Amino acid sequence: MKKVLVANLTAKKAVKYLEEKGFEVIISDQASDDDFLSHTDVDGILIMMHPFGESLMAKMPNLKVIARHGVGYDNVDLAAAAKHDIVVTNTPGANATAVAETAIMHMLMAGRLYYQRRELLTDATNAAYLSAHNGQEISGKTVGIIGFGHIGQNIDRLLTGFDVNVLAYARHSHEVVNGRMATLDEIYEQSDFIVTALPATPETTHMINADVFSKMKSSAVLVNIGRGALIDEAALIDALKNDVIAGAGLDVVEHEPISADNPLLQLPNAFVTPHVAMISQEAMDNVAIKAAEDIVRVLSGGQPRFPVN
Structure with a gap:
């Protein structure tokens, strides 16, 4: 069973969707590098704001997709992702x-x-x-x-x-x-x-x-x-x-x-205000579902709808 690491603030609808598609969902605080390094065998990550670069990607041999929870993706090193053949996606318009x-x-x-x-x-x-x-x-x-x-x-x-x-x-x-x-x-x-x-x-x-x-x-x-x-x-x-x-x-x-x-x-x-523009129940549901859908597409051998790299 393929594994997907998601942030603890991810909407329950998206977690349920991933589980219904047959993935094991691991929920993490994503507050430090250790929260990722504790799960180096994951195949996909639904990530929020924590910086994610070469030092983490190099230790995750199974990682195939990083889905950004939101539009901005400046916290993900795209060059490193390309080097490791990792697809990066975002969710334009969802929030x-x-x-x-x-x-x-x-x-x-x-x-x-x-x-x-x-x-x-x-x-x-x-x-x-x-x-x-x-x-x-x-x-x-x-x-x-x-x-x-x-x-x-x-x-x-x-x-x-x-x-x-x-x-x-x-x-x-x-x-x-x-x-x-x-x-x-x-x-x-x-x-x-x-x-x-x-x-x-x-x-x-x-x-x-x-x-x-x-x-x-x-x-x-x-x-x-x-x-x-x-x-x-x-x-x-x-x-x-x-x-x-x-x-x-x-x-x-x-x-x-x-x-x-x-x-x-x-x-x-x-x-x-403390970077909260995107927080509403509707937006959190929409963003998480779009991110989860692209994780499923990539890990099922398909093409993502919203690729960044």
Whole structure:
């Protein structure tokens, strides 16, 4: 019987699906390398965020497929996987609605300073700042969306009721429900809200930097539900401290999990959540089932639906 190692947060529906297909399912915390090295004979892995590279792959001779629970796969070494003939897959679109809803929430929270106003009930630290900053509404504004795949298009769709003008950027042209495709400079210079929804690649790392902040409106709110590496965090902190931009809503940061002493957690114009955009019951079920289906395809001798490498 072939074995599949899955993270302990994997939806029960996916575990049941794998078992019904005849696989032995091993559930692990996937919190350290040892959680993988305790099961070196597995044939497949349904992986979440733990880094997985050459040192682990070399010790797993039976491993044929690594299915990433989500869209981003920057924690998996693709070159090492190719070297060991391991197929890597992901699950595009499976959590797009959950992440898009989170983007809207961050626009509201960072734009209107709701979290900081809630804190006033027990902590007056930001009272002076809040008395001088009223925040801004989304309605009627220009929203730039950088990255217009499943998530970006869902954000555009969800914004319909806000009567916004959407400027969307992607490598390929798409229909934009509430606006049009645009250049990056158009987005930086014209947007009241900017949402980044891209993966981390050598080309996108620190694409939002000090030079870009200087192009933005001083009233702009930046929301990142892509990857923390997209933004030069030091430049962002400087921009927020010096009112170069008005605010930021971040579900991701450069180094995760975020440390308690990260300045972003102390700034009155930043709202941070701990990489939870993809977490909803529906999304967790959809992502896990798609990942499990590709594991079954590969281990049954077929081709995956969503190959990465």
